[in-house]
Amino acid sequence: MNKKFVSFITAGDPSLEKTKEFIEVLAEHSDIIEVGLPFSDPLAEGEVIEAANMRALANGATTAKLFDTLKSVDVASKLVILTYINPVFVYGCDKFFAQCKDSGVYGIIIPDLPHEERGEVAEYAAKYGIHLIPLIAPTSAERVKMLAKDGSGFIYLVSSLGTTGVRDEITTDLTADIVAQIREVTDTPVMIGFGISTPEQAETIREIADGVIVGSAFVKIIEEHGKHAAKHIRKFLKSMI
Amino acid sequence: MSKRFGEFGGQYVPEILMNSILELEQAYEHYKNDDEFQRELSHLFNNYANRPSLLYFAENMTKDLGGAKIYFKREDLNHTGSHKINNVLGQALLAKKMGKIRLIAETGAGQHGVATATAAALFGMECEIFMGKEDTERQALNVYRMELLGAKVHPVTAGTMTLKDAVNETFREWTQRIDDTHYVIGSAVGPHPFPTMVRDFQAVISREAREQILKLEGELPQAVIACVGGGSNAIGAFYNFIEDENVELIGCEAAGLGADTPKTAATITIGTPGIFHGMKTLWCQNEDGQIAPVHSISAGLDYPGIGPEHAHLHAIGRAKFVPITDDEAVTAFEYLSRTEGIIPAVESAHAVAYAMKAAKNYDGSIIVNLSGRGDKDVASIARYKGEDINE
Numbered sequence: 001m002n003k004k005f006v007s008f009i010t011a012g013d014p015s016l017e018k019t020k021e022f023i024e025v026l027a028e029h030s031d032i033i034e035v036g037l038p039f040s041d042p043l044a045e046g047e048v049i050e051a052a053n054m055r056a057l058a059n060g061a062t063t064a065k066l067f068d069t070l071k072s073v074d075v076a077s078k079l080v081i082l083t084y085i086n087p088v089f090v091y092g093c094d095k096f097f098a099q100c101k102d103s104g105v106y107g108i109i110i111p112d113l114p115h116e117e118r119g120e121v122a123e124y125a126a127k128y129g130i131h132l133i134p135l136i137a138p139t140s141a142e143r144v145k146m147l148a149k150d151g152s153g154f155i156y157l158v159s160s161l162g163t164t165g166v167r168d169e170i171t172t173d174l175t176a177d178i179v180a181q182i183r184e185v186t187d188t189p190v191m192i193g194f195g196i197s198t199p200e201q202a203e204t205i206r207e208i209a210d211g212v213i214v215g216s217a218f219v220k221i222i223e224e225h226g227k228h229a230a231k232h233i234r235k236f237l238k239s240m241i
Numbered sequence: 242m243s244k245r246f247g248e249f250g251g252q253y254v255p256e257i258l259m260n261s262i263l264e265l266e267q268a269y270e271h272y273k274n275d276d277e278f279q280r281e282l283s284h285l286f287n288n289y290a291n292r293p294s295l296l297y298f299a300e301n302m303t304k305d306l307g308g309a310k311i312y313f314k315r316e317d318l319n320h321t322g323s324h325k326i327n328n329v330l331g332q333a334l335l336a337k338k339m340g341k342i343r344l345i346a347e348t349g350a351g352q353h354g355v356a357t358a359t360a361a362a363l364f365g366m367e368c369e370i371f372m373g374k375e376d377t378e379r380q381a382l383n384v385y386r387m388e389l390l391g392a393k394v395h396p397v398t399a400g401t402m403t404l405k406d407a408v409n410e411t412f413r414e415w416t417q418r419i420d421d422t423h424y425v426i427g428s429a430v431g432p433h434p435f436p437t438m439v440r441d442f443q444a445v446i447s448r449e450a451r452e453q454i455l456k457l458e459g460e461l462p463q464a465v466i467a468c469v470g471g472g473s474n475a476i477g478a479f480y481n482f483i484e485d486e487n488v489e490l491i492g493c494e495a496a497g498l499g500a501d502t503p504k505t506a507a508t509i510t511i512g513t514p515g516i517f518h519g520m521k522t523l524w525c526q527n528e529d530g531q532i533a534p535v536h537s538i539s540a541g542l543d544y545p546g547i548g549p550e551h552a553h554l555h556a557i558g559r560a561k562f563v564p565i566t567d568d569e570a571v572t573a574f575e576y577l578s579r580t581e582g583i584i585p586a587v588e589s590a591h592a593v594a595y596a597m598k599a600a601k602n603y604d605g606s607i608i609v610n611l612s613g614r615g616d617k618d619v620a621s622i623a624r625y626k627g628e629d630i631n632e
Contacts, residue, residue, distance in 0.1 A: 088530075089515060140257075143260065
């Protein structure tokens with residue numbers, strides 16, 4: 001089966017115009033592109049993506065402007081928004097999901113909205129046909145099947161404990177076991193993320209899941225090269241697929 | 242146990258923490274009704290933390306201000322110098338029963354960090370404290386105190402480098418190492434069961450105060466006044482008076498330079514509903530839901546949100562919340578020191594400031610919760626007044 005590649009960048013870092021350009025580059029080899037709508041306090045992120053959130057907000061990124069940017073993008077890759085529950089809730093759930101639909105957004109990932117609280121947005125996601133993509137963690141244990149069953153779009157399987165960020169080592173024993181449990185209840189594709197930054201790690205992940213998610217490594221390139229990051233993103237992207 | 246207070250509260254945490262939160266909820270559900278647990282906790286309160294705390298009649302202040310008979314609930318006389326020890330002993334005992342060997346906590350002013358480090362030392366547990374870098378500077382003495390007690394203190398350099406960021410960082414640390422670690426949240430905030438659990442452990446304040454005032458005055462007070470950041474001392478001081486409808490409950494928020502300026506932390510006054518730090522409550526934030534950088538002279542009240550039970554008490558009109566500026570708090574800090582010979586924590590001074598303004602409106606007794614002592618604030622108050630002293 002054809003394995004998927006999912007990339008992530010933080011919107012508005014260094015500017016929303018550049019975000020549009022970077023999305024077009026990522027689309028050359030990404031099946032899905034996660035676009036991070038910045039939040040002042042991104043609890044699930046490590047320091048690389050957290051810093052990108054701060055830069056994006058300082059550079060004037062807003063929810064309304066992000067939707068305008070996404071509307072102007074025309075790529076074959078599926079676009080997914082990753083953000084926290086507060087920006088969605090405060091913007092207004094109905095309005096937020098309506099804007100997702102108008103912007104051609106495929107799904108949304110909300111790390112601080114666990115299964116028990118998904119009622120906060122579920123009716124709006126359904127109303128506008130936006131996939132609510134669940135996260136499953138190494139600590140999910142007996143919750144895995146419940147989460148997998150209700151997932152749609154794809155399942156985001158977190159590779160290891162802690163926050164997002166580049167890791168030297170990725171262990172796969174536990175994650176392979178979780179993938180097997182997910183397969184018992186659903187055909188929804190399973191993508192694995194958190195800490196993946198080398199072609200070798202990506203290959204290991206492809207052996208056990210439907211696809212690999214790479215985030216902090218792209219964000220780090222943008223941190224380093226700013227508005228000139230496009231060619232560096234392309235080069236790294238090619239090495240990872 | 243309900244997960245919510247009206248529309249506020251809930252359990253908005255990343256999936257990675259969900260099993261630990263549910264495990265904590267079950268454990269607390271069990272132990273709160275366990276006589277042995279409650280006996281052990283009472284024993285710690287009475288033989289370690291110096292409870293019950295005094296209800297002190299402030300005669301000089303009463304004469305000077307006119308109107309209300311002013312009583313102070315002296316949580317400043319507790320071991321470690323504030324109400325924080327009540328909650329920490331409860332959570333540490335629970336963590337120990339759950340088989341945890343390590344405590345982590347955020348701290349603002351440092352009082353909760355000191356209390357957590359103290360409990361960890363007492364119970365023989367490891368302890369790591371996360372504190373905004375700005376706070377480690379304005380509360381350097383407490384940093385050293387925590388280290389003396391065997392804790393490791395991590396200065397947090399992310400975001401605004403204050404209490405909110407310390408909470409973020411402690412949550413992040415918890416996701417790294419969950420199995421053997423309990424996060425001792427220091428205020429009546431966070432995902433369920435924390436707001437309920439912290440309130441229950443702090444409710445000892447109003448349980449005692451209600452008995453004490455009935456004994457001294459033969460009737461209930463006309464008002465109970467407490468400072469509010471996250472709101473743990475306030476909910477503790479209010480809780481056993483909630484059913485007494487004639488007792489006014491008044492929370493004093495940190496207005497910083499003024500609730501109509503951007504340099505404020507007065508959440509009820511300027512906040513709007515939002516979801517962050519695991520709970521739905523009111524937040525100081527912008528129209529995109531970005532949490533605002535708040536300000537208060539008091540590190541302990543320098544928080545952009547408020548406990549969900551307070552948001553509920555406000556929504557149903559049972560409690561009222563008033564903003565108190567830095568200047569008013571500093572004036573009260575000095576006033577109480579000179580009038581009663583009691584140096585209050587600058588947090589508690591916000592409640593004292595309101596009592597000074599409102600005393601004349603009452604003709605019966607009022608209780609002001611003196612949540613902590615002010616030794617830790619002496620150097621920063623001196624700086625505020627333009628004097629540079631060595632700590």
